[in-house]
Amino acid sequence: MSSVGTEPTLAGQVMNYRPHWRRRVYAIAGLIIASVLVVAIATTIGSVKVPFLTTFRILLSQLPFIDITPGWVPATETIILDIRLPRIILAGLVGAALAIAGATYQGLFRNPLADPYLIGAAQGAALGAVVGFLLPIEFSAMGFGVIPMLAFTGAVLSVAVVYILARVGKTVPVTTLILAGVALGSLWGSIYSYLIINSGERIHGIIFWVMGSFSLSSWSEVAVVLPYVVIGIIVIILYSRSLNVMQLDEEQAKQLGINVERVKLILLAAATLITAAAVSFVGTIGFVGIIVPHVVRLIWGPDHRFLLPLSVLSGAIFLIIADLVARTVLSPTEIPIGIITAVCGVPFFLYLLRRRKGIVYF
Amino acid sequence: MKKRLWSMVVILLLLALASSLTASCGAESEETKPSLIQCTDQIGRLVTLEGVPERIVSLAPSNTEILFALGLGDKVVGVSDYCDYPEEAKEKPKIGGYSTSDVERIVALEPDLVLIEDFHTTEILPALENLGLTVVTIDPRTLDEVLESFTLIGDITGKTEEAASLVNEMAARIKAVTDKTAGLSEEERLRTFYVMWHDPLMTVGSDTRIHELIEKAGGVNVFADTEGYPMVELEALVNTNPQVIIAGTGMGEGADLPFTFAKTEPRLANVDARLNNRVYEINTDLVGRPTPRMVEALEQLAEMIHPELFP
Numbered sequence: 001m002s003s004v005g006t007e008p009t010l011a012g013q014v015m016n017y018r019p020h021w022r023r024r025v026y027a028i029a030g031l032i033i034a035s036v037l038v039v040a041i042a043t044t045i046g047s048v049k050v051p052f053l054t055t056f057r058i059l060l061s062q063l064p065f066i067d068i069t070p071g072w073v074p075a076t077e078t079i080i081l082d083i084r085l086p087r088i089i090l091a092g093l094v095g096a097a098l099a100i101a102g103a104t105y106q107g108l109f110r111n112p113l114a115d116p117y118l119i120g121a122a123q124g125a126a127l128g129a130v131v132g133f134l135l136p137i138e139f140s141a142m143g144f145g146v147i148p149m150l151a152f153t154g155a156v157l158s159v160a161v162v163y164i165l166a167r168v169g170k171t172v173p174v175t176t177l178i179l180a181g182v183a184l185g186s187l188w189g190s191i192y193s194y195l196i197i198n199s200g201e202r203i204h205g206i207i208f209w210v211m212g213s214f215s216l217s218s219w220s221e222v223a224v225v226l227p228y229v230v231i232g233i234i235v236i237i238l239y240s241r242s243l244n245v246m247q248l249d250e251e252q253a254k255q256l257g258i259n260v261e262r263v264k265l266i267l268l269a270a271a272t273l274i275t276a277a278a279v280s281f282v283g284t285i286g287f288v289g290i291i292v293p294h295v296v297r298l299i300w301g302p303d304h305r306f307l308l309p310l311s312v313l314s315g316a317i318f319l320i321i322a323d324l325v326a327r328t329v330l331s332p333t334e335i336p337i338g339i340i341t342a343v344c345g346v347p348f349f350l351y352l353l354r355r356r357k358g359i360v361y362f
Numbered sequence: 363m364k365k366r367l368w369s370m371v372v373i374l375l376l377l378a379l380a381s382s383l384t385a386s387c388g389a390e391s392e393e394t395k396p397s398l399i400q401c402t403d404q405i406g407r408l409v410t411l412e413g414v415p416e417r418i419v420s421l422a423p424s425n426t427e428i429l430f431a432l433g434l435g436d437k438v439v440g441v442s443d444y445c446d447y448p449e450e451a452k453e454k455p456k457i458g459g460y461s462t463s464d465v466e467r468i469v470a471l472e473p474d475l476v477l478i479e480d481f482h483t484t485e486i487l488p489a490l491e492n493l494g495l496t497v498v499t500i501d502p503r504t505l506d507e508v509l510e511s512f513t514l515i516g517d518i519t520g521k522t523e524e525a526a527s528l529v530n531e532m533a534a535r536i537k538a539v540t541d542k543t544a545g546l547s548e549e550e551r552l553r554t555f556y557v558m559w560h561d562p563l564m565t566v567g568s569d570t571r572i573h574e575l576i577e578k579a580g581g582v583n584v585f586a587d588t589e590g591y592p593m594v595e596l597e598a599l600v601n602t603n604p605q606v607i608i609a610g611t612g613m614g615e616g617a618d619l620p621f622t623f624a625k626t627e628p629r630l631a632n633v634d635a636r637l638n639n640r641v642y643e644i645n646t647d648l649v650g651r652p653t654p655r656m657v658e659a660l661e662q663l664a665e666m667i668h669p670e671l672f673p
Contacts, residue, residue, distance in 0.1 A: 048601040074632055075600055082629045083597040147561075198459050205559045208593055215562035216596055218629070332598035333588050334562070 024306040027299075031313035035092065038317050042088045042324045047331030048079055055080055087217040090225065090281070091323040091337075092316035094214075095288060097229045097278035099315025102289025103296070103307055104236050104271040107243040108264060109174050115289035116275045119181035119268075120158040122284045123188035125276060126210055128154025129283070130192045133202050133209070144224065147209070148280035155276035158184060163268065171261055174250075211336030212285035214323050221281045232274030233312055239267055240304040247302075285319070287341045291349045292318055298352045318345070401518050404501040404511060405483060411496050414520040415475035421463050421486070425477040425500055426451050427653040428512060431528060432521045440471045447647065447655075465489050475518070500652075505574055508652040509533060528654060535657045536578070539664045542671045543580035552667050554581030555604035555635070560623035562593045572610075572649050575656070579663035580671070581606060600633060606667050607635040610646040618643065642666040 044055040054072050058080045061068040070077070098116070105114035116122040131154075132147035144152060162184050166176040196206055208215075242263045246253045250260050279285070292315045296307055322340045329335065399411040419440035420426040426445040429438050441454045442463065455471065458464040463486050468476060476490055480501040490497050498518065502508040509529045516525020543551075554576050558564040566572040567589035576583050584602035585594055607630075609621040621643040630636050644666070648659035665672040 047595050047598045075603065078629055078632065079597040079600055083595075083600065197462055204564060204591060205562070208562045208564070213562040213593065215593060216560070216627075327595050332585065332594050333592040334595055336593070 024300050024303075024310070028306070028309055028313065031310065031317065035313055035317050035320075038320050039088055039092065042320050043080060043084050045324060045328060046079070046084055047328060050076055050080060059085075082219070086219045086222050087214050087323065087327075088320055090217040090222050091214050091319045093222065093225055093229050094278040094282055094285065095292075095315040095317070095319025095322075096233065096312040097225075097274040097315075098285060098288040098319070099292035099311040100233055100236055100308055101271040101275045101278075103293035103304070103311045104243070104267050105289070106293055107247065107304055107307075108267050108271075109178055110247060111174075111178065112294070113290065114178075116155075116272075116279070116284075117185060117286075118178060119272070120162050120185035120188065121155040121272050121275050122279065122286075123185040123192070124158025125151040125155035125279045126284050127158075127188040127192040127195075128152070129209055129280075130195045130199070130206055133206050134195060134199060144280065148224075152276045152280040154188075155279065156272060158188060159268065159272040163265075172264060208336055209283045211338040212279075212283035213334065213336055214282055214326075215334060217281070225277050225281060228277035229274050232270045232277075233308075235270040236267060237308050239263060240308050243267070243304040243308075283336075283338075285338050285341060287338075287345050288315055288319060291341075291345045295349060295352055399518050401498070401514060403499045403514070404507065405480070405499045407499065409496060409498050409518075411475065411518055413474075415473075415496070415518070417471065417473045418475045418477065418519070419457060419468055419471055419473040420445065420477045421457065421468075421482055422460075422477070422479040422500070423447065423647075424651040424653045425479065425515075426454075427651065427655065428500075428515055429477070429519075431654045432512070432516055432519065432524045434519055434521065437519070439473060440468060447653075465493070469493055469495070477515070502652045503569070503571070505536065505571065505578070505656070508571070508656060511652065512654070532654060532657045536660060539660055539672075540578050543578065543664065543668065546580050546668075551580055551582045552605040553584050553602060553634075554606045554608060554667060555584050555599060555602065557607065557609040557620040557624050558591055560609075560620045560627075563596055563599065564591055564593050567592055571652060571656070575649060575660050575663055576608075576667075579660055579667050581663070581667040596629060600629065603633050605634045605638070605640060607633075607641045608663065608666060609641070609643045610649060611643045612646045640666075 040056075040059070043059065044050070044052050054076065057068050058070075058072065058077055060066050061070065062081065102115045105116070105119060106112060108114070109118070111118070116125075128150035129147050132150040135146060135150075159181075162177065162180045163172060165184070166172050166180040168176060196203060199206055242253075242258050245256050245258050246260065246263065248256075253260050275289075293307065293311045296310045296314055300306055300310055319337075319341070322344055323337055325344065326335045326337045326340045397413065399413065400408065401411075402408055416437055417439045418429060418434065418437050420429055420438060421442050423442065423445045426438065426441045427447050429435065430448050430451060435448075435450055438451070438454055440457045441451055443456050443459045445451045445454070455467075457467045457471070460481060463482065465486065468490065474496060476495050476497045478487060478490075478497055478499050480499065483499060483501075487497055487499070498514070500511045500515070502511045509532060512525045512529050512532075513522075516522050516528075556566050556572055556576060558566055565585050565588070566576075566583065568583065568586045569589050570591070573583045573586065584599070584604050585592070588594070607624045609618075609624045611618045611621050621641075624630070624641045624643075625636075635641055644659060644662055648655050648662070661672070
């Protein structure tokens with residue numbers, strides 16, 4: 001990194017990477033505490049009224065070495081431990097995954113609009129899911145049912161095809177990646193629109209899936225999604241320095257000793273895998289991948305070493321709160337979470353954008 | 363220009379007057395010689411037919427079933443891709459899916475009557491009207507309106523008597539069920555959950571026909587405080603503790619997934635319906651379509667919810 005500082009024309013950019021070390025470390029610590037609190041608070045709120053203390057006693061009773069005599073009905077325990085808690089944890093995982101994947105795509109493509117839609121991952125997942133809805137078969141493999149399995153496969157295959165198509169000789173230029181992604185994404189989109197209008201009575205379920213929902217989230221889904229998300233996040237954070245350097249142009253990054261093509265492939269694969277795992281069970285949830293990383297950039301700056309972990313935490317908190325709104329505001333009816341993320345997220349984002357008067361790090 | 367406008371207004375007024383005079387759907391002398399038949403369809407449009415229709419196109423499975431039940435199968439010249447009952451309906455020329463009705467193919471069939479449903483009113487109805495086709499909308503929201511739709515279709519197709527006997531038969535069968543369930547006390551009416559789809563979890567609200575069928579069959583819809591086909595929370599479902607769960611399942615398309623869910627979802631293991639083994643499935647074509655078969659759905663639901671009353 002020190003060699004970056006010797007480049008005089010980059011002085012301005014380097015300034016953005018340097019200051020507020022302490023502030024951003026505190027921010028990470030603060031957000032970790034906040035996310036634990038948000039999980040705890042979200043568990044106490046739901047369409048079924050469970051007293052605050054009962055909820056905490058049920059939660060505490062699950063911790064080792066704590067002995068609490070149950071003074072609640074079994075249904076309450078089912079609601080708290082097997083319905084609400086896995087749902088909240090899954091929302092947090094998916095929020096974290098989509099946010100860090102968005103930040104990665106944006107850094108990789110040096111494009112502020114990059115998200116799973118730009119590279120065709122989201123449309124591939126949606127197409128796979130719709131095919132899953134319409135197929136007259138039932139199976140499960142590695143914890144995935146038909147629909148999640150095909151959604152996951154759709155996302156991964158779509159990006160793989162985009163990557164192969166975008167190849168020029170031995171390199172994969174960012175521009176061709178984006179163009180191939182947009183083109184194939186549109187193709188998947190039109191095929192899945194066609195399938196939807198011919199889906200007859202399944203149409204309701206499909207539309208709700210596409211708008212995203214944490215309905216019926218269970219511990220088994222958490223267990224399937226967790227490893228992908230955790231490993232993906234670790235891999236991406238390990239490459240955060242490389243992402244910083246790649247914000248210069250690719251030639252300079254190469255001169256600074258970065259194997260640009262390899263880093264690109266690894267980051268693309270990691271971001272796509274965690275996106276695929278995240279959307280496979282809950283549907284394509286928009287806005288999180290774009291808005292969360294930008295909010296983090298606006299508040300704490302564009303250094304990927306902080307941007308990535310801060311995006312993970314902010315994304316988790318944001319989606320847990322959005323899901324809380326989705327399941328409580330019209331209870332017992334639920335609202336698709338994609339609507340909430342847009343309605344709550346966009347005004348806040350626009351407010352930040354106006355307040356900072358155009359200081360966007362891109 | 364102005365003159366034409368005035369004459370249009372006069373004609374419209376006369377039409378309105380004529381329709382009010384002939385009550386709702388008047389067509390007394392249609393059997394002998396062609397005369398104007400008028401009716402108000404179920405979305406309140408005034409429709410005039412030039413005589414008894416001989417070539418009928420149906421854009422919805424429910425309308426097709428009613429036409430065949432009234433003995434009009436021979437006059438049906440076109441149906442939708444989803445019209446699968448009775449068997450003969452599958453042999454008819456197809457005019458496309460629900461939302462993808464092919465207007466060209468409809469016109470090519472030269473129908474003198476097109477029966478549509480609520481779903482088609484925004485796009486396909488104006489298109490058909492602009493082409494000068496006679497279109498009647500069938501949009502029953504309640505069980506009574508389902509019976510009314512039979513009368514309406516019977517009146518405009520010269521099958522008034524057939525429709526009347528069909529309505530009487532269905533009304534009698536419905537009454538046979540409601541006579542037994544009407545006397546049930548609050549506690550005897552069982553809390554019933556209907557699984558429309560399982561992921562996301564969807565059920566039926568109080569303004570749906572399925573809700574009405576459940577209530578008439580002696581059940582209480584546990585989500586009666588919702589409307590339409592809402593997505594509901596699993597924790598809210600567990601909290602209502604339904605005594606009976608009925609899953610809507612279709613033919614093919616891996617469509618018994620809602621039933622599998624209702625029987626096996628571990629977090630429902632402690633609700634009364636599961637503890638007492640009261641989880642059932644019903645064909646969505648029976649409960650969902652507003653047809654003569656709907657009474658079968660009512661009878662099946664009544665047997666599921668109150669086997670003691672319907673041995």
